Amino acid sequence: MDTDALIEAVDDGELRIHELEQHADADDAAEARRRLVTAETGADLETIGEYAFGAADAESNVENMLGAAQVPMGIVGPIEIDGGAVEGTRRLPLATTEGALVASVNRGCAGIRAAGGATARVLKNEMTRAPVFRVDDVAAAGETAAWVRANVDRLAEAAEATTSHGELREVTPYVVGDNVFLRFGYATGDAMGMNMATIATEAACEVVTSETPAELVALSGNLCSDKKPAAINSVEGRGRTVAADVEIPRDLVETYFKTTPEAIAEVNTRKNLVGSAKAGALGFNAHTANTVAAAFLATGQDIAQVVEGANAITTVDVREGGDLYASLTIASLEVGTVGGGTKLPTQTEALEIVGVGGGGDPPGENADALAEVITTAALAGELSLLGALASDHLASAHEELGR
Numbered sequence: 547m548d549t550d551a552l553i554e555a556v557d558d559g560e561l562r563i564h565e566l567e568q569h570a571d572a573d574d575a576a577e578a579r580r581r582l583v584t585a586e587t588g589a590d591l592e593t594i595g596e597y598a599f600g601a602a603d604a605e606s607n608v609e610n611m612l613g614a615a616q617v618p619m620g621i622v623g624p625i626e627i628d629g630g631a632v633e634g635t636r637r638l639p640l641a642t643t644e645g646a647l648v649a650s651v652n653r654g655c656a657g658i659r660a661a662g663g664a665t666a667r668v669l670k671n672e673m674t675r676a677p678v679f680r681v682d683d684v685a686a687a688g689e690t691a692a693w694v695r696a697n698v699d700r701l702a703e704a705a706e707a708t709t710s711h712g713e714l715r716e717v718t719p720y721v722v723g724d725n726v727f728l729r730f731g732y733a734t735g736d737a738m739g740m741n742m743a744t745i746a747t748e749a750a751c752e753v754v755t756s757e758t759p760a761e762l763v764a765l766s767g768n769l770c771s772d773k774k775p776a777a778i779n780s781v782e783g784r785g786r787t788v789a790a791d792v793e794i795p796r797d798l799v800e801t802y803f804k805t806t807p808e809a810i811a812e813v814n815t816r817k818n819l820v821g822s823a824k825a826g827a828l829g830f831n832a833h834t835a836n837t838v839a840a841a842f843l844a845t846g847q848d849i850a851q852v853v854e855g856a857n858a859i860t861t862v863d864v865r866e867g868g869d870l871y872a873s874l875t876i877a878s879l880e881v882g883t884v885g886g887g888t889k890l891p892t893q894t895e896a897l898e899i900v901g902v903g904g905g906g907d908p909p910g911e912n913a914d915a916l917a918e919v920i921t922t923a924a925l926a927g928e929l930s931l932l933g934a935l936a937s938d939h940l941a942s943a944h945e946e947l948g949r
């Protein structure tokens with residue numbers, strides 16, 4: 547059907563607007579949808595309709611496709627990193643609408659580069675899924691938890707039969723009265739792994755329900771915990787747990803951040819540590835979510851998982867001799883270089899800029915490298931914002947670059 551015929555069929559009640567792809571190609575379906583929405587709302591959708599990829603490429607990423615949200619993309623770097631998976635310099639594209647953000651992260655990268663680079667390591671890699679089961683009473687809950695602890699290998703066999711890349715690393719039972727939660731943790735190679743872990747966990751649950759008194763209530767019981775602020779992710783990690791640090795000589799702190807190591811350390815203590823504690827925050831940092839969100843948008847990560855990416859602690863010390871030491875540890879950075887949004891055309895190009903497109907060799911190497919680059923860039927952003935606060939440049943920077 548052509549777009550006129552699609553519109554007529556919707557207007558006549560013969561087709562619903564989410565059924566258009568069954569009768570036309572994906573681009574025509576999107577155009578018909580735009581014309582229908584314009585007729586209904588009066589909104590001009592010309593720019594939303596100007597996208598550079600084929601709508602069919604996005605079929606597994608979105609339903610009821612209308613067009614694309616275009617977010618400006620900047621670039622930071624080179625970022626110099628001595629990492630476990632990445633060595634040397636990388637650039638990172640950041641998609642954002644916040645003026646001054648790219649400049650800020652870029653300034654931090656320049657300071658880090660001048661100091662000889664940062665060190666970064668992925669410390670843990672476990673994507674989690676935690677189903678909730680119903681039992682009769684706490685005796686049955688105890689029996690179920692004990693069976694699971696003794697039979698992790700049987701659960702691994704069932705889970706790993708569903709994937710060639712996923713590996714079950716651990717299953718931790720939690721009991722609350724007549725509720726049993728099992729937190730499954732998987733190594734997921736280069737995938738962020740949420741679909742992979744969910745499918746694998748469903749298979750493992752069948753073993754649990756056949757061998758114990760537990761009945762499955764929901765495949766996700768919120769102890770995972772996906773896309774919600776949760777202390778368990780801050781403590782145990784989820785996805786990649788990544789740390790980056792740097793030592794910057796005093797004179798370079800003054801050159802790049804227009805302040806002293808002592809002033810940056812004091813802002814960090816009073817703001818990121820004391821202020822965050824008083825606020826009851828989970829993230830003890832200045833704006834890690836800024837870099838994580840912009841990198842996630844650019845590289846095709848699941849943007850809702852910025853919630854977990856903000857579980858980060860920034861530390862700053864003045865070392866003997868007066869140089870600045872700074873670190874950033876992100877407890878739960880959920881990233882992939884295959885699957886999800888990473889296969890869309892602009893996101894693929896962005897991953898190629900970082901040098902991590904597709905599967906790594908060995909699997910997991912590319913996602914580890916991306917995690918190290920994002921964490922180091924976020925450390926750069928921390929340093930730059932702390933410097934701007936210490937030198938009282940925050941408001942003026944945003945007046946100049948952000949309005």
Ligand SMILES: CC(C)(COP(=O)([O-])OP(=O)([O-])OC[C@H]1O[C@@H](n2cnc3c(N)ncnc32)[C@H](O)[C@@H]1OP(=O)([O-])[O-])[C@@H](O)C(=O)NCCC(=O)NCCSC(=O)C[C@@](C)(O)CC(=O)[O-]
Nearest residue numbers: 646648649650652653656802832833930931934939940943
């Ligand atoms: C704006 C700057 C960087 C100026 O900083 P400056 O020191 O005046 O800049 P500069 O001209 O001396 O250049 C230093 C380096 O900055 C970079 N740089 C400098 N300008 C640009 C530019 N236009 N485009 C790209 N890169 C730029 C560049 O790397 C350059 O080095 P070079 O490469 O030339 O050797 C600084 O004032 C700054 O970083 N301010 C802080 C802004 C910031 O971090 N905003 C974050 C968002 S705030 C927010 O969302 C969260 C918040 C604040 O609410 C959280 C909270 O509660 O704290």
Ligand SMILES: NC(=O)C1=CN([C@@H]2O[C@H](COP(=O)(O)OP(=O)(O)OC[C@H]3O[C@@H](n4cnc5c(N)ncnc54)[C@H](OP(=O)(O)O)[C@@H]3O)[C@@H](O)[C@H]2O)C=CC1
Nearest residue numbers: 709710711735736737738739740741742848885886905909
């Ligand atoms: N289901 C859910 O509850 C949720 C889903 N999501 C969505 O899940 C998607 C991400 O899930 P994810 O599982 O990462 O992606 P996909 O579902 O796209 O699956 C990726 C698959 O790629 C295959 N693969 C190929 N090469 C590699 C490699 N080198 N390393 C790892 N895997 C490889 C794996 O297949 P194989 O397993 O056969 O080895 C893997 O399962 C996103 O779209 C996200 O928005 C987000 C939150 C919750």
